[in-house]
Amino acid sequence: xxxxxxxxxxxxxxxxxxxxxxxxxxxxxxxxxxxxxxxxxxxxxxxxxxxxxxxxxxxxxxxxxxxxxxxxxxxxxxxxxxxxxxxxxxxxxxxxxxxxxxxxxxxxxxxxxxxxxxxxxxxxxxxxxxxxxxxxxxxxxxxxxxxxxxxxxxxxxxxxxxxxxxxxxxxxxxxxxxxxxxxxxxxxxxxxxxxxxxxxxxxxxxxxxxxxxxxxxxxxxxxxxxxxxxxxxxxx
Numbered sequence: 001x002x003x004x005x006x007x008x009x010x011x012x013x014x015x016x017x018x019x020x021x022x023x024x025x026x027x028x029x030x031x032x033x034x035x036x037x038x039x040x041x042x043x044x045x046x047x048x049x050x051x052x053x054x055x056x057x058x059x060x061x062x063x064x065x066x067x068x069x070x071x072x073x074x075x076x077x078x079x080x081x082x083x084x085x086x087x088x089x090x091x092x093x094x095x096x097x098x099x100x101x102x103x104x105x106x107x108x109x110x111x112x113x114x115x116x117x118x119x120x121x122x123x124x125x126x127x128x129x130x131x132x133x134x135x136x137x138x139x140x141x142x143x144x145x146x147x148x149x150x151x152x153x154x155x156x157x158x159x160x161x162x163x164x165x166x167x168x169x170x171x172x173x174x175x176x177x178x179x180x181x182x183x184x185x186x187x188x189x190x191x192x193x194x195x196x197x198x199x200x201x202x203x204x205x206x207x208x209x210x211x212x213x214x215x216x217x218x219x220x221x222x223x224x225x226x227x228x229x230x231x232x233x234x235x236x
Contacts, residue, residue, distance in 0.1 A: 004100040004132075011131025015117065015138030018124075022116040026142050027149040029057050033064075034153020040067045044154045051150040055112065055143055059083035062217060082217045090118050097125050098132050105132070112139025188231060196224025 030051065037047035054060055059080045066075045091110055098106050109132065113121075117138035124134050184190055200220030 002100045004102070005097060005130045007101060007105050007133045007136075008131055009133070011133035012137030012140075014129075014131070015121070015124075015134035015136065016141045018120050018134070019117055019138040019141050022120075022142060023145050026057075026114075026116070026145050030146045030149025031153035031156065033057065033060055034150040034155070035157040036061070036064050036153075037150070038154045038157025040064055041069070042154075044151060047154045048147050048151050051147045052143075054080070055114070055146065056080070056084050056087075057114075057146070079217060082221050085221070087113070090115075093122065094118075094135070097130065098135070101132055105136075109133070109136040109139065112136065112143045114139065114142055117142060191231060192224040192228035195227040196220040199223040 033051065034047055037050065038044075042050070050060060054063075062079045062083050063076050066072060066079055090113065094110075094113075098109070101109075113135060117135060120138060121135045184193065197220060199222075200216040203219040204216035
């Protein structure tokens with residue numbers, strides 16, 4: 001069995017410093033989430049606990065889109081699964097680096113892993129700096145910023161009677177459009193995204209109702225993935 005990588009306070013401090021440029025964007029999205037959570041009737045403590053426990057912006061925004069009273073638990077669970085499935089692959093990429101760590105260290109680091117600090121951690125590892133506490137330190141900073149911004153947004157939500165007037169309901173689309181743009185490197189890469197978007201739109205129109213549910217998200221994700229898999233197989 002491979003020796004575990006170093007896991008030091010210095011590595012955590014380095015991670016905390018590295019995510020400084022990401023913190024303003026996380027704060028912005030967290031504030032908007034807090035505003036939208038307030039508009040759905042969630043209390044400040046509920047919204048902040050939501051951010052602390054789920055700690056996944058895309059899944060949280062999408063969950064609010066299907067939120068109702070009483071909460072549709074199956075729809076919320078499936079929505080979260082669809083949005084967060086990518087973390088299975090992201091975590092797998094870190095296994096060669098962090099797989100030998102004891103769970104008492106690896107699991108807290110993985111809990112605060114997000115898209116931004118995951119990418120920074122991979123770059124850190126590729127540059128030969130293998131202190132695995134980098135992921136924990138960077139994630140903790142963004143986690144705290146996310147929770148605090150949710151609370152701030154919730155407080156501001158009392159001043160915003162209709163978030164749609166300010167386009168805040170489009171933040172989920174903007175968030176994933178920004179992520180998707182980083183994966184598009186050629187014209188061929190556009191096809192899975194276009195197929196997934198078309199499927200999501202059709203399903204949303206067909207299955208729309210008082211509680212939209214996660215079906216458009218799930219259908220788009222499945223079809224887009226299948227198209228990408230087929231293109232990858234043909235290229236090989």
